[in-house]
Amino acid sequence: MAIAVQKPEKTDQVPRSAAPAAAGRRISRPMVVAAILVAWLVLFAVLRGRQTLTLAAADLTGLHRWLNDVNDSVGANRNSNPLFLYFFNEIRLVIDHLVTFVQSLISQPTGTRPVPQIGWLGVVGLTGYVCWAVGNWRVALLAVAGFTFLGLQGLWQQSMDTLALTVSAVLVALLIGIPLGVWAGLSDRFNRIMTPFLDFMQTMPTFVYLAPLTLIFLIGGASAVITTVIYAAPPAIRITAHAIRSVPETTVEAADSLGTTRRQQLLKVLLPMSKRTVVMGVNQTIMAALAMVTIAALIDAPGLGKTVVQALQSLDVGTAFNAGLAIVVMAIVLDRVTTAAAAREEATRRSGDRFLKWRMPLLAAGAAVSAVLVYLSHTYVWAAEFPGEGSTGSHIASAADTATTWMQDHLSGLTNGFRDAITNGLLNPFQTLLTDSPWWLVAAVLIGLGVVLGGWRAGVIATVCVGLLVATGLWSDSMTTLASSVVATVLVMLLGATFGVWMGRSRLVDRLVRPTLDAAQVMPPFVYLVPFLAMFGPSRFTAIVAAVVYAAPVAIKIIADGVRNVPETTVEAATSAGCNTWQIITKVQLPMARSALTLATNQGLIYVLSMVVVGGLVGAGALGYDVVAGFSRGELYGKGLAAGLAIVLLGVMFDRITQAAARRTRA
């Protein structure tokens, strides 16, 4: 647990627990870490409050002003600079056409038509039909019910906007991603070139794309789609490449020995055999796209995300809850349908030819029915505009409001107590330590930890990142964010270790908990804020809890798999040697799952960092607030951009250190 040792409270325990490991080396790594932390505490006590590089919320540095100028000059020269004129603007134009087209089909009125081309009945019918065709009738029913529910919530148009953006982004992402993935699957060289790019894109917190992209593509639907494509294409590329690469070598060799050409090899062997996995990649792409489309509300993308953001900004829990629920419903529908599509091939094969004979006529009949529905919804108002006032939605909103009020009236003692305990006991001291130490002291500690835990290369990266962090002019804010992130990661790891070990040891628990985790993972990060906002009100702590809940499923799963992968015979051997359960966990399973623990820390931190900006919406302050403010207020644009950069720097630094540490523990 690389992160746990950064907590000053624990320093005295570290050397003792690691004593056996020290036998081999003269000075063990945990002892060096402890020494660094003790030295930090001592120096902190002496130098507290000096050279802290604090910057008030409205203050700007030269860099921020320069970025503002860049923004202005880009804005002024958007239509004269050749790079923009012939490249960026063209991209924007193409995407814009696509988005406008899809929106005019299902969500936005066009020209003289007061309603979109296809009304709710057509969309619901078509969705049901497509889901049935690619999946099965159960997911088709789910999709129909889900979409109808969106209408009942009074969020039909917003939902369709979100759907339109998601569909456009997924189309483009797959159009780019699958060919690149196939290429990366076939060519080792291309794969080597792509991998670091994909790694980097996946470690970047979601929000960070937003600011620089608005500089180039302005705000609105088109740039939301472009951002989403950048975010959602990597999984498609990666999974397609992985699918192609995991076709068994014997099969490829066998095809080779029969004299296949490269083209035949690809079309008849590789692609058919990787189809299932590629469909799973499509699933990942769709879920990533939905998550990003809702977040892109911050750059003025229409849809459900915007409703949530506006409600969050006015702390209107009821509305936020209603819209958040709509996002959840849409996520569930999209996830189930694509998962069913992936499983489909297998199912038809098992059921034999019995259904195949009927399938074609049934498909044709379904197509005819949905065509009629589309026509109806194109022609008649009752089928075009969702009937009713969305009263279900207002019921849900008011119920959520009532629940919130009730909770604040009756449970505030409990929730506030919990909040204050964590805030005062853990968060505040740590944050003070980070923000009130002289900057060079914290920098030295970070670099030192990087070298000790990750080796000299990680140390170099930490040095560069720290240097750039200072240069952003947001050192103090970065340290505040770092404190929240580290506390959140520690909580994630505690949850992860507890549930992970439990799940790893018990198949039953695993079966019960895993579906929940899977479901939690497909949710867009926004959605997590709403219930915690209701419970804890706007504060740093709310953001931390949301981040913990967002990041915990990943960590739990990684640790559970790590514990599960400890060879059965080793556990058996330990049991036969007379270990009790606690000893097996602490002396066998956790040490053997050490690389999983490190990986979980890594992923936990990345996930937490990607929630930092979202947390800025509910009072987390610091970098998250800077980014959000940068979107909404022109004079803070440069500062927001710098804050985004600072988040990336924190992410890169911790990603590199934890990955290097993971490699070391594995070696």
Place this chain on the structure above:
Amino acid sequence: MTPAQTEVSQRRDTSEDPQDRTPVISVRRLWKVFGPKADQVPDSEELCGLTRRELMDRAGCTAAVRDVNFEVSPGEVFVVMGLSGSGKSTLVRCLTRLIEPTAGEVVFEGEDIRGADPRRLRELRRSKFSMVFQHFGLLPHRRVVDNVAFGLEIRGMGKAERTKRALEVVELVGLAGYEKSYPDQLSGGMQQRVGLARALAGDPDVLFFDEPFSALDPLIRRDMQNEVIRLHHEVGKTMVFITHDLSEALKLGDRILIMRDGKTVQCGTGDELVGAPADDYVRDFVKDVPRGDVLTLRWIMRPAEPDDALDGPELGPDVVVREATRAVLAAEKPVKVVEHGKLLGIVGDEEILAVVAGQEGGA
């Protein structure tokens, strides 16, 4: 090593001196070296002489196949045998250039395969040779019949025609009734039958087998070995068979090449390996083989001495000891070993018992 099965002897009848005809495949000075300076190794006398370990240390290379020479005659079953890591699988892949050889010649029906361009190589693979793999290499998304027809499909054969041919071959390998199954619905042995059918479908001149039965249970393995023997009877293809199992090699092979560390240790018929091992390695290998099942009378006869009675029954020199046992023991006088009317030697109870009772010696 399990004892050789009793079927060893029946193989001998079908191999009517294949050595007389021009070889289908001749391999000369074949090298395959993996590593950064692979090309230099075969040409450098100094590097050639190194052991595997020294070569790794000196040049960073691994020589999987070192200077291997052999010829395979038409209709012959040629077995390459060796333990894992001996280079036998690399060798067989070099023959069809699934792995590119580093140096040497592979002449197939008079044509050096190494000189073939990709198009020609594909043509050869499509029509002249095919291969059966240890882990089957079937396409899980296709039915049995479509797997078998795959080779024909990529040649561009029409659907009706290739399905007809595939069904014939499916029948031939004993899978009738399973045409419409998917590979993962079949047992390992049946999957390998599909692999075999796929290899046979294109009517190739040569079949390569890369440890085809190693992944199967012993009983299924024996069935499959018999199946190969039966198919060899029926279609008479030339076969190159890779195995790590000596009993399998003795059972199937007309001739056997034993490899160790990429080098040929010995190449000969089964009784030659058992009767006259080239070195201690081979001797150790064949130690547990029931000698009576492999050796022929030629290996155990002794010259007739003046006081031997020469009016006993006659047997040929290529009769396997086990089959001669009853006749020799039943006869009251020593058995004469006669070839083309010429007396080669005699075999008495002593010689037979020395072999059947498992005494060492004779080699």
